Structure formats: structure tokens, C-alpha cells
């Protein structure tokens with residue numbers, strides 16, 4: 481079942497610098513939710529707090545009813561959380577299929593001894609997961625690349641492989657960090673179609689950090705705008721784009737005054 485994500489008063493400091501100030505919002509189960517804001521606004525830091533890579537100094541982060549602030553990323557996978565990164569870290573010498581299979585490690589049964597002995601239930605489940613990874617790659621338009629090594633693919637396709645790897649853990653909450661950055665227009669369109677298909681076919685909540693407002697408008701039902709680590713506004717993508725506070729945050733006050 482898709483997860484509900486709730487943040488309350490999340491504050492994060494690095495030394496004397498406050499990077500996030502009392503940020504709060506709620507993402508409904510099954511929603512595609514956008515997190516936007518100018519460079520340095522704190523979007524990735526907030527993602528890192530949600531995914532357990534940073535521990536907030538104060539505040540609460542819950543997935544459904546479970547408090548997860550400060551919980552390690554490996555434990556968060558058990559709460560159904562998966563994420564992608566601005567720079568996908570693929571195993572470049574491994575095939576695309578092997579890379580996607582890495583996302584399934586939380587679903588493999590048994591321990592190291594059973595795997596070393598290649599007990600029948602281990603190879604049966606591995607075969608099933610390989611078939612599932614293949615289907616996922618077909619669905620994302622990457623079926624042709626299953627046996628290619630990752631280093632043979634473009635940056636944009638690395639992002640698509642990383643998305644498949646995240647989906648292999650069967651997440652209920654998926655965080656996508658700048659998934660369209662650096663993609664050519666044709667691949668942006670493919671990405672939008674892929675996320676729509678995920679939302680329509682999988683029971684999943686998606687939170688997306690993205691600078692490309694075309695992608696945010698096409699995909700999200702709701703957005704939060706961050707500026708200087710604080711929540712500036714919350715609403716639809718269209719409301720955000722016409723909000724004078726948001727325009728000023730992106731352009732700077734002087735440019736807005738000059739244009740007036």
C-alpha cells in the first residue's frame with residue numbers, strides 16, 4: 481500500500497549553519513509530490529533527512545505511523561522507502577540486469593549460508609526476481625539494454641536504470657532527486673511517461689526534486705517550494721509558478737523590481 485509521508489518542524493544544522501528551518505508538509509498516499517526551489521534551498525538535504533542519510537537536529541518524519549527521523553537507510557528500506565540520487569552510482573562493469581537486481585537484495589530470502597549452498601529456494605527466487613527485473617526494464621523502454629554493461633549507456637539511461645533498481649525493492653515511497661537533470665528532451669518525455677505508468681500501475685507515493693518546471697507541472701499534484709532552507713509556499717505547480725514570492729526567490733528581488 482502506498483505510504484503517507486509526514487514532516488513536522490524538520491531542522492538541520494551543519495555546525496553554525498542552519499540548512500533547514502522547521503520544514504513541514506504531508507504527502508498523501510499515491511500522490512506525486514514536488515519539492516522545488518532555487519539552488520542551495522535545501523532540497524537534497526531534506527531528501528537526505530527523509531532517506532536516513534542525514535539525521536535532523538529536531539523535528540519529526542513519519543512514514544505512515546512510524547517515526548523514521550535518524551533511522552538508517554538500510555532500515556528504511558523495510559519501511560518501503562527507495563530513492564535515486566542526483567548522480568546514479570551504477571556498477572559500470574556489470575550488466576544493466578545485474579545493476580537492477582541489486583535493488584532486490586531486501587527481497588531475497590535466506591542468509592549467506594543458504595546462498596553459498598545454492599539451496600533450491602534461493603535460486604528459484606533469484607530466477608523469479610531476474611524475470612521481474614527484465615519485465616521492469618522492458619516497461620521502461622530498456623529491454624534492448626538488458627545484457628549491455630552499464631558503461632555502454634548514456635548518462636540519461638543510467639538514470640533510467642537507477643530508477644528500475646529503486647523499483648526492484650517494491651517501494652511504497654519513492655524519492656527521485658533531479659531525475660530529469662541532463663536528459664535530452666526525448667528522454668525527458670520518456671521519463672514523464674515512465675513515472676505516470678508507475679503511478680497508475682504500482683501502489684506508490686512519489687516525491688520528486690526537480691528544477692525542470694515542465695516535468696514538475698506534468699507530473700505533480702502538489703508542490704512545496706523551499707527557499708534558504710524554509711518552506712516558502714505549498715500548492716499546485718501552477719500556483720507556485722505564479723506566486724510572487726516564488727518568482728522573487730528564483731530571480732532575486734532586484735531583478736523583480738527592475739522588471740516592474
Ligand SMILES: Nc1ncnc2c1ncn2[C@@H]1O[C@H](COP(=O)(O)OP(=O)(O)OP(=O)(O)O)[C@@H](O)[C@H]1O
Nearest residue numbers: 494497499517518519520521522523524525526691
Ligand atoms: N554536508 C554538508 N555540510 C555543510 N553544508 C552542507 C552540506 N550539505 C549541504 N550543505 C549546504 O546546505 C545548503 C543546502 O544544500 P542542498 O544541496 O540541500 O540544496 P539544494 O536545494 O538541493 O540545491 P541544488 O538545487 O543546487 O542541488 C547549501 O548551502 C549547502 O552548501
